Amino acid sequence: MPVAFDEMNGHDEEVRAAYAVLDDWLKGQPPELLGQRCQEAELLFRRIGITFAVYGEAESTERLIPFDVIPRIISSAEWDVLHRGLEQRVRAINLYLNDIYGPRAILKAGIVPEDLVFQNPQFRPEMNGQRVPHNIYVHIAGIDIVRVDEKTFYVLEDNARAPSGVSYMLENREIMLRLFPDLFSRYRVAPVENYPDELLATLKSVAPTTASSDPTVVLLTPGIYNSAYFEHSFLADKLGIELVEGRDLLVKNGVVYMRTTEGPKRVDVIYRRVDDDFLDPLAFRPDSELGVPGLMSAYLAGHVTLANAVGTGVADDKAVYSYMPEIVKFYLTEEPILNNVPTWRCREPEHLSYVLDHLPELVVKIVHGSGGYGMLVGPAATKAEIATFRARIEANPSNYIAQPTLALSTCPTLVDKGIAPRHIDLRPFVLTGRDQIRIVPGGLTRVALLNGSLVVNSSQGGGTKDTWVLDR
């Protein structure tokens, strides 16, 4: 495996410009300072109650995501490129979804294979020929980005359903401001605290045209047992909107209402953090108790906006991902600003045989998976694990894609024995409203805390860092 690019030290050269002040500052601090700050941060997180649930762990249903106190820094020039690339990518995703549930030009042109769409479990036939309010499917996107060297950022994954993590982006900054006021006086860090306002503006801008000029927006959560419940309540609070569960909503004559102490009140926009499958027991899974009976009919009648729209999963699938550069070119007739990680689609025979021949050096992912579950990291896997995975791929090749094991960039991170490089990624959040696309500078930086580990998912032992985009 190649040596990873360190965002502070490059390839063992001198300290990169954006990090110079931080490096200097770190050297001037007593060694125990960071450890103390780290403990303070943990205390603060616990007091605020920022926790997440880990599925399958009956004992501790609430845990803290480890927070690393050393920030990850992105220069303004780097961010400019990312910003433009993200905007382009999300515009393309929205055009693609409008096309898939509409004229299907991209399928007719033979650019994306039909079966990838129609046999995709995330494809929603209910949406065929429907128009969503203002033609926006993905109002909130989380695009996972990795860096491999000075020049190269790759998109690792598009999250077009209900990306989470933005509450950590916001709280991490608050905590850093409290712990390191001195450091903030040496850097001009672009603020992120306006995200809730940007999100609310985005959501209000996409209300149905029949809604009043001050539309009612709510956040729909599966409830307190959901792993991201903290984030749901946090965001509802910051946006000043009601945090509703399915049982708080009712549909009458094609209009959605929430049950309030003053009687039913009309709802215009639902920022929903409930999966398609559970949204409406009449339309999707009949056993869902999280949803609202009749919600789909109100939605299709155009009386309520769902953000994100139903059926967006057909755009963030890992198999569709591999076509994203072509998708960008097809709709925008532009070269993609952000590239994909080189990807082999096991559905294509020549790709499959390459993948099977090179399993020990590849990362293999299930196309519909998320959260880092069910993937094979070749270089870290045992022979037995590889053999098991090989059998699974052979049994159902089109269910898998493979990518080279990237030397993800690293960032100095506080570990037991001091400061050491750990692999990181970045999830910026892209908001698409009727009027404009809004991106708060930065995003959530996730860090794989185990030495050598590449898995940054919080459910798999990853932590987070504050992300600083430097102002010009």
Add this chain to the structure above:
Amino acid sequence: MLSRTADNLYWVSRYVERAEYLARILEVTMRLTSLPIAYIGSRNEWESAVATAGCSKAFAASYPEANEANVMEFLAFSPQNPSSICNCIELARTNARAVRTAITSEMWDVINGAWLELKRFANAPGSREEFLRFLRWVQEISLRFDGSAFRTMLRNDMFWFARLGLNIERADNTARILDKKYHLLLPVDAPIGGPLDYYQWAAILRSVSALTSYHWVYREGLKPWLIADLLILNSQMPRSLASCYDNLVRYCDSIATAYGRQGPAQRQARAIRARLQNSRMEEIFQTGLHEFIEEFIADNNQLGAAVTRQYLM
């Protein structure tokens, strides 16, 4: 406001109040049972504690005998007892968590902190000393929670629903003590108050934190009918039925004014308060203290049901 949010706020307050009440009952019982038999008689005070907590049946189903260890475990820690102190705190926290956005961070800090700390006490108590410390801690949590709510919440419907929960629960608790101890409070012709009853009366007052208040109000020794007066009709006394209903009428009215509509809850609250205002202890004793209390408990429950139907569903 979402009905569910109002419901959660209402129940957070009820459960915290209930936890405090249970802690008081247990503390008083511990104190009573430390007295020599000659002072309190041979009644089983632990059985009486279970009865005052309103869970005799559930207790009898799980334990052969009402002794100190069993009752403490059942009322304070038992996961099987839905109203044990631990479960009350757990439920209060679950409700609070569901409305994180509606309660203030000070309130959340108290209830979440209590829930985290509860694990420290989770194993059944070792010594009486340890147990007493636990009971004091529970009362302190309730005081802090109540104080945070009072000092930090906006005075809007959120506050009012929380206060409805607290006052309905508090009225119910005071009434339950009266219900189980009413026989001690009946006026008697015989020389007043043998030593046996004296300590029971003091215990009743302690369980509603009114022993000192009693002396301030009446300026004389403990007399059972005055104790009944203090707990039922004296609206200066924060845990009296009269005081609870002054509050309940006020908060029901605040809600009605804000929403521009009166309903069954307002009418029910006013009717109960009117009955308390128009009663005098002599009449209550004549028509039957026990009957009066039983009727009150039923009426108070009906107010709870009316609030639920009108606002919380």
